[in-house]
């Protein structure tokens with residue numbers, strides 16, 4: 001058991017397998033006696049739970065700017081009240097979506113100014129960065145099939161929107177190759193997890 005905690009984020013378009021893989025990694029680490037903490041964005045803090053409800057289920061008009069700032073408000077509260085605290089206690093924090101989601105969705109897909117989003121992310125996180133980020137890369141048609149019929153507000157956006165998200169994540173991976181590891185998520189669940197495990201075993 002190490003003393004220093006770790007902060008690991010899981011990223012990718014809806015249906016790429018983030019939730020599936022975060023749970024598998026959590027089980028794997030717990031078996032190895034690591035102290036883990038599982039969390040998500042939006043909604044990983046008390047305030048965040050209310051923001052998540054608005055972000056994913058609000059029925060009326062949501063302005064792009066309001067959407068962006070609600071994601072960042074959620075992140076600011078989450079980083080300070082939950083993530084930093086658990087990492088400082090020596091835990092391995094596993095987080096489903098974080099800074100790169102905002103760049104991919106509100107930046108690449110919605111057309112927001114990426115430089116501005118980077119600055120807002122920097123403010124929201126106080127510069128606290130993930131040690132490792134997994135991007136689960138999957139063909140957009142396959143991802144849409146996996147999501148199925150029970151779609152939330154973001155998942156209801158069409159295939160073109162999700163293709164832009166995929167492109168955005170791959171651009172991010174090129175930009176930050178040390179932090180971001182692209183995982184081929186078109187494969188069966190266990191083969192996807194093998195790729196994750198290999199990277200984690202190298203880090204631990």
Ligand SMILES: Nc1ncnc2c1ncn2[C@@H]1O[C@H](COP(=O)(O)OP(=O)(O)O)[C@@H](O)[C@H]1O
Pocket residue numbers: 012013014015016017018019020021146147185186187188189190192
């Ligand atoms: N590698 C995979 N192959 C086939 N189906 C998968 C794979 N990974 C996840 N799934 C299934 O696809 C759906 C979406 O997966 P999920 O982990 O919830 O994705 P996300 O959290 O990224 O939206 C789930 O029903 C899940 O069981």
Ligand SMILES: [Mg+2]
Pocket residue numbers: 018019020096
């Ligand atoms: Mg999920």
